[in-house]
Amino acid sequence: MSEGKLMAKRKYKICIVGFGTVGGGFAEQLANKREELQQRYALKPEVVAIADTHLGSIYVPEGIDIPKAVELAKQGEENILEDKYDAPMKGWNSVKTIKEAEADIVVEATWTNLVTGEPGLTHIKTALKQGKHVITSNKGPCAVAYEEVKRLAEENEVYMRFEATVLAGTPAISFIRENLAGCEIEHIRGIVNGTTNYILTRMERKGWSFAKALKKAQELGYAEEDPSADIDGLDAAGKAAILSRVVFGGDISPQEVKRTGIREINKEDIKAAKKEGKRIKLIAKVDKDGGKVKASVKPEKISKKQVLAQVMGTTNALLIRTDHLGQVIVSGPGAGKEETGQALLNDLLTIHRYRTKGRNIYA
């Protein structure tokens, strides 16, 4: 491919919807790695629009000064982007921004709703219908309406990527769909929630009560003030629903995932397991049994020798059983600002790679 053709393809205009920890963190990575992205991947991304319900919306066709926008976002006042950033267009709502800001790619990084998928679902559908590629960290739309979103992406001939939704930047979705393509996936078992794994690890290692371990997790920012989404297994159920849809073509919503959390696990349970040479882990499981896709999340007492028993702290892991390879494991962090930003960045690079035909740009 001639340099000219490559050049023509390397500029991407990006619209970020949701400029919190994830959206802002991704933007920071784009800014920090600007030179490397250009030199190594021939990629020149430009953030042209930001829409955030709290910080306000700006649209700058020539490109937003990211460090400046991030700095303002950190101050965090209501509407600060609109008030303090000198943008030619501002005050548009998210949907108007997605529709009217001239962008190639919409990065959807708003909050997760595992029941309705909103507002992410509307944002994503709007973007796809406009022929814009979508990259998202939002579990909701994929967990409740993956097939609809996928169909829209296909109809509009654009990419829809969501690596961040399972295991953050640790390769999971693309690992299974792309790296293991050619294999039959037989089942997936995994630790997909770092908060609960941290709590269980602390209870075992330090002999702490559930309440004490949870408090520590909250202090460290691993658990929310209302920790129920993590400790009741709903976050894990969302990820199990995504995997069941993407890998096995299931139609299981997060509410339909058979689910038990870790709220009832006490010191004595942990000790009793330890005596048997076992550990309690919150295991998400997805498989297809006689044509029926099944997904569950529940604490399991597993031998310390098992791979998943050896995954400690906030680390996540997926154990994938396949026909050609038997058991394959991928493990790494499953949350965090930089880790989630990496997933979005990798999705961007993947779209770029798919669009840069006939050249081994990463070799």
Place this chain on the structure above:
Amino acid sequence: MSEGKLMAKRKYKICIVGFGTVGGGFAEQLANKREELQQRYALKPEVVAIADTHLGSIYVPEGIDIPKAVELAKQGEENILEDKYDAPMKGWNSVKTIKEAEADIVVEATWTNLVTGEPGLTHIKTALKQGKHVITSNKGPCAVAYEEVKRLAEENEVYMRFEATVLAGTPAISFIRENLAGCEIEHIRGIVNGTTNYILTRMERKGWSFAKALKKAQELGYAEEDPSADIDGLDAAGKAAILSRVVFGGDISPQEVKRTGIREINKEDIKAAKKEGKRIKLIAKVDKDGGKVKASVKPEKISKKQVLAQVMGTTNALLIRTDHLGQVIVSGPGAGKEETGQALLNDLLTIHRYRTKGRNIYA
């Protein structure tokens, strides 16, 4: 993308050079998964030519009957393909086959030579110069001349994929280059040779001598009659050289990798390590230290709590340290007919995916 455009792209004519366990195994997978490849991936591969120094060469423009060719290959007589398969063209040598058989993709699956890279290197260069994509399981060409081969692929605007060369079908090369793109890779440590890991595991678990464990590995087909390439660490050094070139842009040949094998490890070493709560593992290490790329293979005594210490038997693993994600681990089988065939099949699907623009074909 319209069905018509997709249809036009899904047919690939394949030339297989080297029809032993790996090349033949790959062909079998294509035959066994014919329907699935077509339905799921819209891929219709057709093997049109086979060239093997031992079995002979055939070229059938309309496509070779794979089960028949595999059956003949299993009988194994000299020149059996030429003698018993009714092909319109036969008796061509490998280079002539690569040059003149009309194919889109050349699968190079001949034997590994870690000093010269031949005959694979010549095969690959010939194919790339003809504008044919290359998929290879051959460590030699990548370990000694990666940059040359890469440049040729770029000049001719074709893909050159070699997932099979490190960890067989367990994602390694594409895991690092594609799934972790966007990260800075800081270092890689891994268990990349299943034979030595099997021997060390047996020595520890059963208290066997090195000689006894090696003999068992040979009986099971994990080690060759002349086991030196495995036990002296040369196979691992070849993989370390590939990783050092591909990931860090190094220029290290397998001979230049600092290397110690496991031949000198005895029962007492293993026992002594065990007493300290440690295990001996043959660790390949690749990193960049002050601008200088370094690669080594040597037995290390590591704590049982370390991830790599928990990798047992013939299983392989890579532990990759990155900026955005900290430590990420991938683990699975590192050898075997089906496992290596899977790597070649996945490379084929990747090329197909790159060439099928604008459609999320794996979603």
